Each structure stands twice: as C-alpha cells, then as structure tokens.
Amino acid sequence: xxxxxxxxxxxxxxxxxxxxxxxxxxxxxxxxxxxxxxxxxxxxxxxxxxxxxxxxxxxxxxxxxxxxxxxxxxxxxxxxxxxxxxxxxxxxxxxxxxxxxxxxxxxxxxxxxxxxxxxxxxxxxxxxxxxxxxxxxxxxxxxxxxxxxxxxxxxxxxxxxxxxxxxxxxxxxxxxxxxxxxxxxxxxxxxxxxxxxxxxxxxxxxxxxxxxxxxxxxx
Amino acid sequence: xxxxxxxxxxxxxxxxxxxxxxxxxxxxxxxxxxxxxxxxxxxxxxxxxxxxxxxxxxxxxxxxxxxxxxxxxxxxxxxxxxxxxxxxxxxxxxxxxxxxxxxxxxxxxxxxxxxxxxxxxxxxxxxxxxxxxxxxxxxxxxxxxxxxxxxxxxxxxxxxxxxxxxxxxxxxxxxxxxxxxxxxxxxxxxxxxxxxxxxxxxxxxxxxxxxxxxxxxxxxxxxxxxxxxxxxxxxxxxxxxxxxxxxxxxxxxxxxxxxxxxxxxxxxxxxxxxxxxxxxxxxxxxxxxxxxxxxxxxxxxxxxxxxxxxxxxxxxxxxxxxxxxxxxxxxxxxxxxxxxxxxxxxxxxxxxxxx
Numbered sequence: 001x002x003x004x005x006x007x008x009x010x011x012x013x014x015x016x017x018x019x020x021x022x023x024x025x026x027x028x029x030x031x032x033x034x035x036x037x038x039x040x041x042x043x044x045x046x047x048x049x050x051x052x053x054x055x056x057x058x059x060x061x062x063x064x065x066x067x068x069x070x071x072x073x074x075x076x077x078x079x080x081x082x083x084x085x086x087x088x089x090x091x092x093x094x095x096x097x098x099x100x101x102x103x104x105x106x107x108x109x110x111x112x113x114x115x116x117x118x119x120x121x122x123x124x125x126x127x128x129x130x131x132x133x134x135x136x137x138x139x140x141x142x143x144x145x146x147x148x149x150x151x152x153x154x155x156x157x158x159x160x161x162x163x164x165x166x167x168x169x170x171x172x173x174x175x176x177x178x179x180x181x182x183x184x185x186x187x188x189x190x191x192x193x194x195x196x197x198x199x200x201x202x203x204x205x206x207x208x209x210x211x212x213x214x215x216x217x218x219x
Numbered sequence: 220x221x222x223x224x225x226x227x228x229x230x231x232x233x234x235x236x237x238x239x240x241x242x243x244x245x246x247x248x249x250x251x252x253x254x255x256x257x258x259x260x261x262x263x264x265x266x267x268x269x270x271x272x273x274x275x276x277x278x279x280x281x282x283x284x285x286x287x288x289x290x291x292x293x294x295x296x297x298x299x300x301x302x303x304x305x306x307x308x309x310x311x312x313x314x315x316x317x318x319x320x321x322x323x324x325x326x327x328x329x330x331x332x333x334x335x336x337x338x339x340x341x342x343x344x345x346x347x348x349x350x351x352x353x354x355x356x357x358x359x360x361x362x363x364x365x366x367x368x369x370x371x372x373x374x375x376x377x378x379x380x381x382x383x384x385x386x387x388x389x390x391x392x393x394x395x396x397x398x399x400x401x402x403x404x405x406x407x408x409x410x411x412x413x414x415x416x417x418x419x420x421x422x423x424x425x426x427x428x429x430x431x432x433x434x435x436x437x438x439x440x441x442x443x444x445x446x447x448x449x450x451x452x453x454x455x456x457x458x459x460x461x462x463x464x465x466x467x468x469x470x471x472x473x474x475x476x477x478x479x480x481x482x483x484x485x486x487x488x489x490x491x492x493x494x495x496x497x498x499x500x501x502x503x504x505x506x507x508x509x510x511x512x513x514x515x516x517x518x519x520x521x522x523x524x525x526x527x528x529x530x531x532x533x534x535x536x537x538x539x540x541x542x543x544x545x546x547x548x549x550x551x552x553x554x555x556x557x558x559x560x561x562x563x564x565x566x567x568x569x570x571x572x573x574x
Binding site for chain 2: 128185192
C-alpha cells in the first residue's frame with residue numbers, strides 16, 4: 001500500500017469521493033443476493049437488486065469532476081430515478097441534502113465530513129419521518145455520524161474516525177435484529193419482524209465501510 | 220411459474236406498448252414511463268396518480284376524460300420513481316396545478332413527495348393527498364399506517380369529475396381528503412401471487428387456508444384461518460368495515476407557510492344508520508366475477524342490517540394483485556356532492572359511462 005508518511009490523508013478529495021462511489025457500487029453488486037435474502041422475510045425481496053441497479057446507474061452518470069457537491073448530487077439523482085421503492089427516495093434524499101452545502105467544494109476535512117454525516121442523517125429523518133430504534137437505515141447512520149463527530153473532535157485522523165464510525169455502524173446494524181419494525185413494509189409484520197436484520201441498515205453499513213476502506217487505502 | 224410473458228424484465232414496458240396501441244386516445248411515454256390524456260389538463264386541475272404495476276386496471280386504466288390525466292406505472296409491485304411522476308405531471312399540468320392521489324405505501328408516499336418537491340421547485344402548484352382506507356390495520360403508531368385500497372378508485376373518479384367542472388386545486392384536494400375519510404376497505408386472499416421477477420409465490424398459503432386483511436402486495440393481514448364460505452367471509456369483511464371506529468392518525472402534508480412536510484392529525488368517519496354508500500366488490504385478479512356477485516349479494520344484506528344503503532356499486536376487477544384469488548370490499552359514504560360527481564361522465568379503458 002502506497003501510503004504517505006504520517007498515515008491517512010487529512011482531507012477527503014473529489015477523486016476520493018469518486019473512488020468511494022465506485023467501491024460502493026462494487027460492494028453492493030457483490031452483496032446483491034445477501035441484501036435480497038435479508039429483504040425476503042420482512043420486505044419484498046428486492047433491496048439487493050434495487051441498490052445494485054441504482055449504483056450501476058450512478059456509475060454511468062458520475063461526472064468527471066472534483067466538485068464534491070456536483071458528484072454527490074449526481075449520485076442522488078441517479079438513485080432517485082433508478083432504485084424505486086422506499087430506498088430510492090431515502091438514499092436519494094440522503095445524498096441530495098448532504099450535497100447542498102458542498103457545491104464548489106473540492107476537499108473535505110474532518111469537520112466538513114462530520115457535517116456531511118449530520119446533513120445525511122437529517123435528510124433521511126425528514127424524508128422517512130423516522131428516527132433511531134424503528135429498524136431502518138437510521139439505526140446504522142445515526143450512531144455512525146455520532147461516532148465520527150466524537151472521534152474527529154478527539155483529534156483522530158480521517159481514517160481512524162471513519163473506522164470508529166464503521167464500528168458504530170456495524171453495532172447499529174446488528175442492533176436492528178431484535179427490533180420490531182415501525183416503518184415501511186416490514187412494519188405490517190409487527191412482532192414477526194423481530195429476529196431479522198434490516199436490509200436498509202445493512203446497505204448503509206456497506207456504503208460506509210466502502211468510504212472507510214477508500215480513505216484507509218488512499219495514497 | 221406459468222405466465223404469459225416473454226422476459227420477466229420486459230413485462231412493464233411490453234404491457235405499456237400494448238396499452239398504447241389498444242387505447243389510441245391515451246398517449247404512452249417511455250423513459251420515464253407514464254401514460255397521459257392527449258392534450259393534458261390545460262385550463263383545469265390535472266389529476267395524477269401512480270403505483271406499482273400488477274394492480275391493473277389501476278392506475279393506467281383510469282386515465283381518460285373525467286378521471287386521471289396521467290398515471291405512472293412502476294415495476295411490478297414497486298413504486299414508480301420521482302422522475303416519472305415529475306415528467307407525467309409536467310406533461311399534463313396546465314395553469315391550475317396538479318393533484319397527486321397517492322396510496323399509502325411507504326415507497327409510493329416517499330417518491331410522490333420527492334416529485335412534489337421537484338414540481339414546486341419548478342413553479343408548479345401541487346397538492347398531494349394520501350389514501351389510507353384499509354381497516355385491517357388498527358394501529359398506525361407502530362406501522363406505516365393503513366394501506367390504500369379501493370377508495371383510491373372512487374377518489375380518482377370523483378376528483379376527475381370535479382376537475383372537469385372547473386374546481387380549483389384547493390377545493391379538489393379537500394374533496395379528495397373527504398373521500399378518503401368517507402371510504403373504508405378490507406381484503407382477503409385465497410391464494411398467493413407470483414411476481415415475474417421473483418418467479419415464486421410472494422407468500423405461502425395452504426390449500427385450506429385464507430388470509431383475512433391481506434394487502435395488495437401480499438402484506439399480512441389480521442389473521443390466517445381455515446377457509447370459510449363466501450357468506451361467512453363477506454360477513455367478516457363487511458362487519459370490520461361497517462363497525463370500524465373513527466380512525467385517528469397523522470398524515471403527511473406539505474405546509475406552504477413552514478416550507479416543509481408536516482404531520483396533520485386526521486380522523487375518519489364511522490358508518491351510521493341511514494348512510495348511503497358506493498360499494499366496490501373487487502376481485503384480486505384470480506377470482507371469477509360470478510363469485511364476486513355472490514359476495515355482493517351478502518354485502519347488500521349485511522350493509523342493510525347496519526342501516527347502510529348501497530346506492531351505487533362496482534362489481535369486478537378494479538384494483539388487483541396479479542393472479543391472486545380473493546376479494547376486497549370498499550364502502551364509501553356517499554353524500555349528494557360525491558354522488559353527483561361519481562355519476563358524471565367518464566371515458567377511460569376501465570370505467571366508462573354517461574358519454
């Protein structure tokens with residue numbers, strides 16, 4: 001690994017964001033069957049297919065730009081038009097809300113990334129009218145955003161803070177297993193939704209992990 | 220899986236291609252996919268709906284004079300996307316704005332809200348009314364709330380007629396909300412159904428079992444029991460509807476002053492002695508019309524026992540779930556205004572009268 005002396009980079013560049021998107025697409029394609037299997041008992045068995053189709057469209061639409069706002073907006077619009085179901089508008093709003101303050105921005109430091117996560121969470125909460133504990137992607141995203149802000153405030157570098165966020169995301173994802181769903185199609189199962197890991201929480205974890213991996217691998 | 224399909228991925232597009240040739244007075248658009256009346260709404264409010272495919276004739280079959288101006292079909296049992304809804308609304312909107320009629324399924328609601336945001340940013344006046352009439356669900360606190368069923372058909376008919384009469388957007392949105400509060404539905408399944416993509420049944424139902432309170436995508440209902448007679452099943456569904464207490468829930472609505480979507484507490488009606496109603500006895504796709512008339516016979520009796528007089532009826536397949544066998548019953552309390560608009564002329568592939 002060709003890493004600079006002194007560890008991971010202090011900023012996330014536009015080209016790193018592009019690599020994050022490409023890595024996300026790869027990971028979601030690899031986990032397509034896994035996500036769909038998670039979605040079978042409590043949803044409609046299409047989450048893996050929908051996310052894979054969405055990120056494939058993202059790759060086609062991704063501009064040759066280092067403007068992070070422009071990149072994330074392109075991600076949002078492709079997901080909105082290709083994913084469908086509930087995940088399309090939720091992920092679309094996540095990236096759309098988070099992209100708004102980033103127009104013209106070409107690199108993000110820890111503070112900017114902390115704000116990015118907070119904006120992403122706020123977007124999903126607003127669109128889904130939901131919060132932590134309802135067995136959704138927010139059970140992954142909220143602890144991740146909090147852990148990142150904490151680690152960044154403690155002076156961790158970007159890679160370490162993202163690793164902390166991914167650890168919190170993984171714990172949050174697993175915490176959806178005993179939860180009773182309160183949003184989406186799974187909520188109609190009531191008690192029968194207990195015992196299943198939420199597919200949306202899982203895809204959110206995979207996308208966050210892709211970001212942490214890209215930063216850890218950064219030259 | 221035995222189905223009349225070519226390739227599973229192509230069913231939505233091939234269905235639209237056929238629909239376009241069959242109904243030359245309706246235009247079919249691809250990429251994004253939607254159907255619309257020729258010429259759009261021009262100087263009246265445009266009425267637009269949409270949802271997953273597999274529920275035909277909903278919604279494309281209700282596009283035409285006196286009902287919908289456009290409809291957006293998603294993949295089978297999957298919500299359409301905001302770019303479709305945006306394009307459909309743009310295509311038919313005149314200067315009086317757009318009413319979106321949205322069945323209460325999480326995907327449909329979220330995608331239509333995004334489309335409404337995009338339309339508003341584009342300078343188009345838009346209202347978004349949710350239909351949630353499925354009385355099988357008692358509790359909205361821990362679920363996504365009651366689902367949208369047959370009341371959607373009546374809302375589309377009545378709002379389309381109001382648009383033809385030249386009502387303004389606020390008045391039509393208020394009418395649509397009233398129809399939702401006046402309508403209650405409940406369904407049941409005798410068999411499951413198979414989406415072309417999945418290729419195997421959406422849920423398992425034994426040979427001697429039925430699911431009471433089923434959703435139109437096979438979502439679970441109130442209970443799974445041994446199969447009963449048509450009269451007993453009708454009695455269960457009708458009693459749930461006629462004895463359903465006023466249902467209180469929060470429905471999401473755009474607040475122009477605050478500039479955000481807000482929850483509005485909404486309470487529906489209960490049926491009372493002396494009420495008149497429009498009834499739908501709806502086949503889920505795999506039940507013969509002869510059996511639906513058996514259900515209607517019993518429904519009229521049960522309604523009469525509750526003092527509710529059915530003054531108009533639809534018996535047939537109006538909001539289906541592919542080849543699922545089963546039935547849903549809808550009763551919409553009918554006041555003079557709703558009845559007059561219901562009786563107004565309509566000319567669509569699936570509903571046609573007065574012309």
